[in-house]
Amino acid sequence: MTRISKDFRRQEKYAEKRVKNKTWRKPRGINSKMRLREGGKSHAVRIGHGSPAKMKGFHPSGFKEILINNEKQLAMAIKMKNEKIAVRIRSTVGGKKRVAMLKVADEAKLKVLNR
DSSP: OOOOTOOOOOTTGGOTEEEEEEEEOOOOOTTTTTTTOOTTOOOOOOOSSSSGGGTBOTTSSSSSEEEOOSSHHHHHHHHHHTTTTEEOOOTTOOHHHHHHHHHHHHHHOEEEEEO
């Protein structure tokens, strides 16, 4: 999951309402002040802005995230349970099975990210 920081705004984002804040496009204009990295302009995405290597693959809350599709995968997550594991139930799981899976996760004291 990629996350765009507030610092990385699209060039001239303020000029048009239809341009979303979360969309990043590299500035390519020949006279672009942002491409030339002039002072007072927004920061551009570059090497060095990434997260530390030890934190790659972790949820912002600090848990290792496991995506769950069914009860069998939930049972596997419970077996490998430790304090740093959290599960996310896939959005395609229906209501009945989601309730059942949440009940099992609560009994196992497993953290569910999308309750």
